[in-house]
Amino acid sequence: xxxxxxxxxxxxxxxxxxxxxxxxxxxxxxxxxxxxxxxxxxxxxxxxxxxxxxxxxxxxxxxxxxxxxxxxxxxxxxxxxxxxxxxxxxxxxxxxxxxxxxxxxxxxxxxxxxxxxxxxxxxxxxxxxxxxxxxxxxxxxxxxxxxxxxxxxxxxxxxxxxxxxxxxxxxxxxxxxxxxxxxxx
Amino acid sequence: xxxxxxxxxxxxxxxxxxxxxxxxxxxxxxxxxxxxxxxxxxxxxxxxxxxxxxxxxxxxxxxxxxxxxxxxxxxxxxxxxxxxxxxxxxxxxxxxxxxxxxxxxxxxxxxxxxxxxxxxxxxxxxxxxxxxxxxxxxxxxxxxxxxxxxxxxxxxxxxxxxxxxxxxxxxxxxxxxxxxxxxxxxxxxxxxxxxxxxxxxxxxxxxxxxxxxxxxxxxxxxxxxxxxxxxxxxxxxxxxxxxxxxxxxxxxxxxxxxxxxxxxxxxxxxxxxxxxxxxxxxxxxxxxxxxxxxxxxxxxxxxxxxxxxxxxxxxxxxxxxxxxxxxxxxxxxxxxxxxxxxxxxxxxxxxxxxxxxxxxxxxxxxxxxxxxxxxxxxxxxxxxxxx
Numbered sequence: 001x002x003x004x005x006x007x008x009x010x011x012x013x014x015x016x017x018x019x020x021x022x023x024x025x026x027x028x029x030x031x032x033x034x035x036x037x038x039x040x041x042x043x044x045x046x047x048x049x050x051x052x053x054x055x056x057x058x059x060x061x062x063x064x065x066x067x068x069x070x071x072x073x074x075x076x077x078x079x080x081x082x083x084x085x086x087x088x089x090x091x092x093x094x095x096x097x098x099x100x101x102x103x104x105x106x107x108x109x110x111x112x113x114x115x116x117x118x119x120x121x122x123x124x125x126x127x128x129x130x131x132x133x134x135x136x137x138x139x140x141x142x143x144x145x146x147x148x149x150x151x152x153x154x155x156x157x158x159x160x161x162x163x164x165x166x167x168x169x170x171x172x173x174x175x176x177x178x179x180x181x182x183x184x185x
Numbered sequence: 186x187x188x189x190x191x192x193x194x195x196x197x198x199x200x201x202x203x204x205x206x207x208x209x210x211x212x213x214x215x216x217x218x219x220x221x222x223x224x225x226x227x228x229x230x231x232x233x234x235x236x237x238x239x240x241x242x243x244x245x246x247x248x249x250x251x252x253x254x255x256x257x258x259x260x261x262x263x264x265x266x267x268x269x270x271x272x273x274x275x276x277x278x279x280x281x282x283x284x285x286x287x288x289x290x291x292x293x294x295x296x297x298x299x300x301x302x303x304x305x306x307x308x309x310x311x312x313x314x315x316x317x318x319x320x321x322x323x324x325x326x327x328x329x330x331x332x333x334x335x336x337x338x339x340x341x342x343x344x345x346x347x348x349x350x351x352x353x354x355x356x357x358x359x360x361x362x363x364x365x366x367x368x369x370x371x372x373x374x375x376x377x378x379x380x381x382x383x384x385x386x387x388x389x390x391x392x393x394x395x396x397x398x399x400x401x402x403x404x405x406x407x408x409x410x411x412x413x414x415x416x417x418x419x420x421x422x423x424x425x426x427x428x429x430x431x432x433x434x435x436x437x438x439x440x441x442x443x444x445x446x447x448x449x450x451x452x453x454x455x456x457x458x459x460x461x462x463x464x465x466x467x468x469x470x471x472x473x474x475x476x477x478x479x480x481x482x483x484x485x486x487x488x489x490x491x492x493x494x495x496x497x498x499x500x501x502x503x504x505x506x507x508x509x510x511x512x513x514x515x516x517x518x519x520x521x522x523x524x525x526x527x528x529x530x531x532x533x534x535x536x537x538x539x540x541x542x543x544x545x546x547x548x549x550x551x552x553x554x555x556x557x558x559x560x561x562x563x564x565x566x567x568x569x570x571x572x
Contacts, residue, residue, distance in 0.1 A: 010491035013435035020440035050494040098331040099421035126328035
């Protein structure tokens, strides 16, 4: 079972429908978490949402509690939430991407995806990861083909994955494929 | 029956009536046997009790009316703190006993009397608009909202002949969701172009508009499409609304059934082109009317995105009640089918006062002066009716 923690976003139900292609999904608001179901979940997903990771201390607690014990996936704000918990700095960017379609590239040979392959993805983010960023077992594996902004992180040892873009958006081509690969990793 | 005279008689009779755009013309509803004024205590019961009856049914087996903006916020547990209000009802629905089909050519014999109307006043001047605009731009930079629509309101003192206004409005601005309500103490006239919910049996669609272009001699439909596609700002705004509407439908539809049926097409109206998409899905079994309304309303394209945090930002900012503006008008049939629009491009006349609200969007690359002027253009076609 996949537990999706919603940060009150207007895209979370798209994430729910996407993950329902692969498994049973439970989704609740971040401040109404069902602890029993969360414990039983195989995978925890942090949804997109408005604001910054520091606005959601409850989600940070969940991350720290289950890191290494369950597979964790973060999307947009959820991606930033993971980085924030790993002492990454999340900052405002000069150019803002809302409803923006762009090309991204696999930049690491340690990615689940083939190095140098390209994806067309939908983006909705005001904030980004400040670099350089380092954390044990984490690697930035995809970047924006133009601005070089970090677009995915992978920690294949502890099974933690994050997307800065939105795999569930209609602007993302092959979004289901991306999710399928992460889920079966 | 001579429909021209019928309309004239109806209008003179002071009997309440409603006219709503249909596929081929207009439908007129009257002889109301019930009138329900909505409040936070009766709304849920009202919505859910009216979809028990299965077919066969009569054409008048429905409730027709509107939900105001505030009650739709409250329905999804978004609070609005005390605002300046004219005490207009939060929502009203009627049970008609008569339905009459009218043609697109709405006319009735009336010699127009010149109204000595007051000039329209705006509630936010350009300077304060710019201030709000800059404040919201900061909220976009910090990620609290991705797109937000600032509402401005024009009002004046006036008594209007609603039917006369509506006939003239649809002559110059025919719109697929146009409607009017005339009751004893208020009237509403709207040329809304936007359908929020069309539900027939288990299938539901929504048709958001994001992107409007005024017609010129040099422009045609293809050129309008090229304009929208090349214009990054319009495209981004539209994309956001498409994903948000997919999201709202996904709350009540079967997984995997939500599809974009028409993706970013141009529709042509008398004076303008709209950039629209059509999104639909198969409803989950046993979804109630209340769940559908809570999932879809208030309509996202006129609010901004993400819905809840953006509503909260708007409600903190706005000092005056929106009343009907960005609420929804339409009908709930007794068999569970429904059709609702988004109330925009509308006049509310109540207690000898008319108000026209308009809004335009703030995204990261919009410009305050341009959006302020855009708002004026949107209001102008309605204000022109007072001349």
